[in-house]
Amino acid sequence: MTFTARVIHLWLGFCLRTTRWQITGTPTRRAALTRSNTGQVIAFWHRHLALAPALWLWARSKEPSLKMHVFISRNKDGRLIADAVRPWGVTALHGSTARRGKDKGGAAALRSALKILNAGHLVAITPDGPRGPAEHVQPGAEALSRIAKCPLTPVGMAASGIRLPSWDRLILPIPFGRGFINPGPPLVKADAATLRDALLDANKDAETQYAQTRRTPIEILWAGIGTALAPALTVMTRTRLRRGKELPNRVRERMGLSPTLPYARPPLWIHAASVGETLCARPLLDALLATDPALPILFTTATVTGGAILAQHPAFGTRITHQFIPHDVPRWTKRFLDRWTPSGAVFVESELWPGIVTELSRRHIPIMVVNGRLSDRSARRWQRWQRFTRSLFSRLEWVAARGEEDAAHFKTLGVRKVYNHGDLKRDAAPLPYDHAEFLRLRDLIGERPVFVAASTHAGEEEIILQAAERARATRPDLLTILVPRHPNRGAELSKRFALPSRQNGQDPDAKMPVFMADTLGELGLFYRLASMCFVGHSLLPPGGGHNPFEPLRLGVPTATGPHMGNWREAVKQLSHSLHIVANTDSLAQWLVAVETFPTGPLPETRLVHALTTTILETLER
Structure with missing residues (x-):
């Protein structure tokens, strides 16, 4: 080994070994690179030639019996590179594509590569080398794979380094950096265009992964x-x-x-x-x-x-x-x-x-x-x-x-x-409830129609209670159950409107007009008691709304206010099932005639x- 080759070997080895490498891709793709007795052609762009030994070092650590061979041109620079990487167990195949009728040793190297592949070892090649143009696939890699009847694996790379002002923008790694090696899916009988696309995709993924490690x-x-x-x-x-x-x-x-x-x-x-x-x-x-x-x-x-x-x-x-x-x-x-x-x-x-x-x-x-x-x-x-x-x-x-x-x-x-x-909430399971408690409350309420105003916010209760009072002029047996979104408002609402409340240990009965369910986690219970339902946080701006799928999934006719900004898509999807009310009058009218409004089934979905x-x-x- 010449002095220059030794210096390159030592410096390159220092940079590669202090770089934090990550081999990405699926477990199957990673395993394919370390499988012995299975010949395989490895392809990467010429600009990654100085990074490639990291792949060899990793593969050999997983499978010591593997032998590595790489196509390198037989000019002066090629022989220097071959000397520098030889101590890592990488054997050079000197030869490249013939140009203008001049033999560059490609035929002899091809015959050697076929013997190596048939013996079950790895052969690496840079499809755009040794003189480019960059990322332009030359004949060789896909031909070698096809003749040897073995897979061709494109490998993308990215690492901390310096790009040289060469035709291929060769990357020289720097110490203590980060690097990514991303094997793509093995190709069988690939043509030049397919190989180029696969290499571009593998490199794009590697470069994206590298970019994501850098904090802004x-x-x-x-x-x-x-x-x-x-x-x-x-x-x-x-x-x-x-x-x-x-x-x-x-x-x-x-x-x-x-x-x-x-x-x-x-x-x-x-x-x-x-x-x-x-x-x-x-x-x-x-x-x-x-x-x-x-x-x-x-x-x-x-x-x-x-x-x-x-x-x-x-x-x-x-x-x-x-x-x-x-x-x-x-x-x-x-x-x-x-x-x-x-x-x-x-x-x-x-x-x-x-x-x-x-x-x-x-x-x-x-x-x-x-x-x-x-x-x-x-x-x-x-x-x-x-x-x-x-x-x-x-x-x-x-x-x-x-x-x-x-x-x-x-x-x-x-x-x-x-x-x-x-919306995934279309497929959500119905809200849980206590079945024994449902039967007990159903017996207390009797056959009365039940209007549940669910998840109400400040300012909505007045509108809802006024609408329910007007509706009772036509439906005197209507029971309104108020379920505030935040149960800690229960005491204040109970005092302001003189309402019996569940938090105070009271129960609805066959006569009371309004009851307040100011407890946590029981909305599923009251939806199942409901004959009709209103979903709050939607009557007053800015609103936003709450989940209308929950009562509709149980077959309960449901209305909301016009301010459903957080559920616009759901409102469009539920146009045949969900009724929109704007104020006291329209809510009262809906409560009286709810059975005449169409309520279609929830649309089917294969979202899950x-x-x-x-x-x-x-x-x-």
Whole structure:
């Protein structure tokens, strides 16, 4: 070995060994590169020639019996490169495509390569070398694969380095950087165009993965803010504990500290903020468990009530593990991910935390969003920080939006893949209820028609009670059950309107005109008692609305106000099932004549099946 070749070998080895390499792609593709006794042609662009030894070092560490051979031109530079890489067990095949009738040793090298492939070893080739043009496939790689009847694997690469001003923009790695090697799907009988497209795709994925490891200045700032706020978040968690909003034996989970279960494979992480999102995710959770019987699920929530809903699942404690999501502090997030090492992360609706998304991306854990929700106001707020949001949202593998408007917002913010499957809440299971309590209340109420005003907000109760009073002029036996969205308003409403309330231990009966159900988690019970229903947070601006699918799924005729901004797509889909009322008069008229208004069935959907398939395919990649 010449002095120059030795210097190149030592420096290149130092750079490659101090670079943090990650071999990406599916387990099948990675395994194919280390399979002995199976000849295979490896193709990568010429600009990655100085990075390629990292692939050899990795493959040899997995399978020591492998032998590596690489096509290198027989000119002076080619011989220098061959000398530099020979100590790593890489043997050069000197030869390249003939030009202008001049033999460059390609035929002899081809015969040698065929013998090597038939012996079950690997042969690497740069389809655009040795003189280019860059990314232009020359004859050789696909011909060698076809003659040898062995697969041709395109490999993409990206790494921290310096690009030289050569025809191929050769990349020289630098010490202590990051690098990615991304094998594409093996090709059989590929032509030049197919090989070029496959190489471009493999390199695009590798470069995207590399770009996602680089934090923007704003992401660094966010991480600093999270670290600085850690003491305050600890105090806040203790305060929530005193108020009953945290569980005493699980406070440490907010800091990423928890025992892990010995799963046979990494779990899929699903996160839902609270009760509504947990119920929304339930059919998807069931479908994933049924489709992949060996898949473990790590399910996190932000609230205790969300965790209580999940605890009712029959697979809870076996295939499903519940944790509280840690606060978005870098050290706590890393602890959490180090403990659980999920294979993928699925976020329900819009519960995205920048620090968690960034750390998942740096670990190349695919980030998926189902039932993606982004209101006009939220979209405008994100767009004010366009540079930051583009970096954040581009890290998402894909988003399955609730509807066209949400999909458009996510695309504007930089999400690469956006699906518009529809609202997952259409497929959610009916709200739970206590059947014995339902029978008891049904006996107390008798055959009276029951109007349930659900999830009402301040200012709506007056309108609803006035409309119910007018309706009783025609339907004197009408019972109105008021269910405020926030039960802590119950005492104030009970006093203002002189209403008997469930919180005070009272029950509805066969005569009272109005009853207030100011308890938590019993909406499913009162929907089943209802003859008709109104869904609140929709009568007064700005409103926003609540879930209209819940009562309609139970066959209850349902009305809402006109201010359903958070449910615009659902209102369009439910145009034949959902009635819109604007004020006291129109609500009273609907209560009197509700049986004459059309109430069609909920539209059928295969959304859960589509999402399940997409999630599992993403994990395979």
